[in-house]
């Protein structure tokens with residue numbers, strides 16, 4: 317009887333501890349991009365339709381993933397025109413980008429985005445994006461040539 321009561325009181329505490337541990341682990345570990353089957357770059361248009369470039373070729377996706385080396389940075393309040401979606405079978409990772417930010421929004425779960433984690437934009441990744449954007453010569457993406 318005593319043991320049972322102890323278990324019942326301990327359960328909510330364990331649940332809270334478990335959630336806390338998950339949150340802490342999540343904020344410490346870098347996002348996992350492996351398993352990505354498609355990378356989509358989007359330019360948000362305020363008064364025009366969004367522009368999109370999708371990379372679905374498996375080798376091309378792997379090559380681009382290979383350019384992502386992340387280092388944490390503090391958030392800077394700059395506004396971003398571009399987003400990158402990493403599509404994985406289990407969901408997707410949304411990243412908001414500019415020339416110096418790589419802000420991970422995390423996988424959307426039940427309509428909820430986990431906190432943004434800010435990283436420095438990996439130079440090579442941005443130049444891959446710029447190359448793709450500039451190759452769409454008649455779409456006029458907002459990237460520096």
Ligand SMILES: [Zn+2]
Pocket residue numbers: 392393394416417
């Ligand atoms: Zn900034």
Ligand SMILES: [Zn+2]
Pocket residue numbers: 392394395396413414415416417
């Ligand atoms: Zn930025």
